[in-house]
Amino acid sequence: MKVLITGGCGFLGVNTCEYFQNLGWNVTALDNLTTYEMNKSGYKNPEARVYTYNYLKTLGIDVLIGDIRNEQFMKKLKSKDFDYIINCAAQPTMTLAIENPVLDMQVNIAGVINVLELGRRLDIPVTLCSSIHVYGNKLNQNLKETETRFMSVPESIDENEPILTGDITPLHVSKRAMELYGLCYTNTYGLKVGIFRFTGLYGPMQLAGAHHGWVSNFIIRTLLHLPITIFGSDKQVRDILYVTDASRVFQKFYEHSVPGIYNTGGGIESAVSLGETLSFIAQTTGVKQEIILKPARFGDLHYFVCNIDKAKSQLYWEPLVKPTEGLTLTMNWIKKHLDLFEGMK
Numbered sequence: 001m002k003v004l005i006t007g008g009c010g011f012l013g014v015n016t017c018e019y020f021q022n023l024g025w026n027v028t029a030l031d032n033l034t035t036y037e038m039n040k041s042g043y044k045n046p047e048a049r050v051y052t053y054n055y056l057k058t059l060g061i062d063v064l065i066g067d068i069r070n071e072q073f074m075k076k077l078k079s080k081d082f083d084y085i086i087n088c089a090a091q092p093t094m095t096l097a098i099e100n101p102v103l104d105m106q107v108n109i110a111g112v113i114n115v116l117e118l119g120r121r122l123d124i125p126v127t128l129c130s131s132i133h134v135y136g137n138k139l140n141q142n143l144k145e146t147e148t149r150f151m152s153v154p155e156s157i158d159e160n161e162p163i164l165t166g167d168i169t170p171l172h173v174s175k176r177a178m179e180l181y182g183l184c185y186t187n188t189y190g191l192k193v194g195i196f197r198f199t200g201l202y203g204p205m206q207l208a209g210a211h212h213g214w215v216s217n218f219i220i221r222t223l224l225h226l227p228i229t230i231f232g233s234d235k236q237v238r239d240i241l242y243v244t245d246a247s248r249v250f251q252k253f254y255e256h257s258v259p260g261i262y263n264t265g266g267g268i269e270s271a272v273s274l275g276e277t278l279s280f281i282a283q284t285t286g287v288k289q290e291i292i293l294k295p296a297r298f299g300d301l302h303y304f305v306c307n308i309d310k311a312k313s314q315l316y317w318e319p320l321v322k323p324t325e326g327l328t329l330t331m332n333w334i335k336k337h338l339d340l341f342e343g344m345k
């Protein structure tokens with residue numbers, strides 16, 4: 001079986017390439033190796049951007065350097081006999097979408113249509129990565145507080161929750177438009193499209209900065225003895241999801257092929273607050289962090305825990321890696337690769 005993984009040199013992409021190769025699939029990665037986010041995240045080591053590319057090469061995985069926005073390039077891929085497309089290529093961050101809404105739209109909407117078109121021409125299933133941000137931050141208004149975290153009733157949120165409530169940033173629009181195109185390709189062309197509203201993902205090979213990937217960012221900065229900025233409150237909560245569990249949902253979608261939208265997170269058992277995560281990292285590494293508190297950022301969602309019943313019942317998927325195990329694996333990887341982060345501000 002042959003899978004095309006776009007954004008294959010990104011965090012989710014590279015882990016998913018390795019995951020599918022381990023399943024015995026023939027994997028092709030596609031990536032434009034953008035440095036847009038990394039340049040803004042204080043990365044000084046040029047090796048950091050090509051780390052995942054080189055890693056895929058050591059695994060013997062083909063990497064096509066190309067851009068999903070390039071219609072001609074994408075059309076040429078029709079000659080390949082892929083069985084499945086997993087689209088991880090994206091402009092993934094809210095802050096950078098606010099800064100550059102045109103780039104955000106071009107990648108997350110126009111680029112994704114080229115990917116769906118490829119799926120339509122080859123008549124193969126396609127998965128798209130959405131985000132729990134599509135729900136919007138009106139959810140912030142009904143939170144209660146315990147000593148260490150915000151709480152919500154109900155504790156977990158399913159796909160029937162109203163979307164686009166509260167502040168609407170360009171990322172909300174591009175992710176929702178992408179979802180609608182996914183639903184439309186299923187409805188109009190019968191394409192099997194799986195749309196995953198991911199919560200906060202974490203794991204090895206996440207070259208995280210201030211804009212996305214907070215779990216890895218906290219670990220990197222702790223180990224480098226750099227101050228850590230919290231926007232808003234350290235009581236913010238996410239049901240963090242270890243990256244191989246995210247890759248496995250793509251496998252389950254291929255096997256069960258029930259098109260639609262799925263909330264995809266660690267669920268109630270993996271709900272953690274920022275402060276609890278920082279404490280766990282401090283205890284495990286023995287490093288006391290310097291925390292800087294700044295006001296909440298526009299559009300931020302202060303609580304989200306996925307109700308994952310739909311993915312469980314339709315795709316027979318559930319997360320397997322608990323936060324203590326996943327955080328330890330992530331810390332071990334970052335410790336071994338600290339040179340990639342040298343010189344970070």
Ligand SMILES: NC(=O)c1ccc[n+]([C@@H]2O[C@H](COP(=O)([O-])OP(=O)(O)OC[C@H]3O[C@@H](n4cnc5c(N)ncnc54)[C@H](O)[C@@H]3O)[C@@H](O)[C@H]2O)c1
Pocket residue numbers: 006007008009010011012013030031032033034037066067068069088089090091092093107111129130131132197198199200201202212213
């Ligand atoms: N990481 C998370 O916590 C998280 C949470 C929710 C949703 N998601 C979604 O999962 C997906 C993957 O996220 P990630 O964390 O791996 O992001 P990432 O930034 O690490 O990876 C994205 C990859 O896409 C590539 N890319 C960007 N524009 C491209 C283009 N025009 N053509 C080809 N390649 C291009 C980049 O070079 C990069 O390697 C995104 O859609 C993101 O919104 C991620």
